[in-house]
Amino acid sequence: MNSNQTNEYQSSAQETAQFLLDKMGEKPEELLIIGSGLGQLVELLEDRKMLRYADIPHFPVSTVVGHSGELHCGRINGYPLCIMKGRFHLYEGYHPRQVVFPIVAAHACGIKKLLITNAAGGINPGFEVGDIMLIRDHINWMFKNPLIGSDNPLSSYRFPDMSDCYSRKLARQIRDIALQEGIMLREGTYLASTGPNYETMSEIAMMRSMGADAVGMSTVPEVLAASALQLEVLGFSYISNVHRLGADYDTTHEEVIRNARLATKNLLSLFQKRYV
Ligand code: HPA
Secondary structure, three states: OOHHHHHHHHHHHHHHHHHHHHHHOOOOOEEEEEOOOOHHHHHHOEEEEEEEHHHOOOOOOOOOOOOOOEEEEEEEOOEEEEEEEOOOOHHHOOOHHHHOHHHHHHHHHOOOEEEEEEEEEEOOOOOOOOOEEEEEEEEEOOOOOOOOOOOOOOHHHOOOOOOOOOOHHHHHHHHHHHHHHOOOEEEEEEEEOOOOOOOOHHHHHHHHHHOOOEEEOOOHHHHHHHHHOOOEEEEEEEEEEEOOOOOOOOOOHHHHHHHHHHHHHHHHHHHHHHOO
16 A cells, blocks of 8 residues: 555545444444354344445445345444444455454544454364353464554554453453353454465364464454554454364354354343443
8 A cells, every 4th residue: 555545545434434423323332343143143232223334435345155244333221332244354355454444444433442253163172162262362373464564554553562452351341241141251362364264184283282272264453453543352252163183074164154153142141231
């Protein structure tokens, strides 16, 4: 991107924000990005307004089956927020800055927090399909970063601290809620690769030895942008399949979508109780 394109990116984000604020009629406090199979979460919203990505100026359009590309805005217990149903992945061919465009636009709308969820493969041998993992930390195995570039619109925050990139404060709140609700919460490190292939056995062994607990193809670019923009982040992986070293199995997209739904009820409870 040259400096004209940088200005264009920034003014596009401003235009998108203005469009969204006009449509919503109020400032959202949070942006929630939901991963594959979790579409039902939008039903939590009262006074829900839906906008298709294709109708939002400058928004990229999602191309993956199971990611429909809709922004839902409304309230939970009076608390205004927006939910992105469908996100943009590097494996679709987007530039990292396109992937994080919604975060930049939502920041321009005034959001303070990013809640992010993803379907992930279990690397930790103790994990089961349907588990929810609170993301405590991540490993960027994508070798791509939306903050790179001297002309980067996010470059005023060039060297963000990552020690609290998943807010310890928000994590404490959610642990308390999980305890009250009797929901088992795993915790761990999310490793992101670009995909779109699932992992080889040797990659699984390597990821395990690196300290990863779950692997997926999203989230890290968005969290990097959120860190640069100084947003508080709360992240969850729901375990849609578990990698077992030496076992005879295939991983399929259909299985990932189907199993993601197993975690929906518990995630719904965790989210809903945050706003009580
Ligand atoms: N690997 C990568 N991404 C994923 C997986 C996986 O096993 N499951 C869901 N998303």
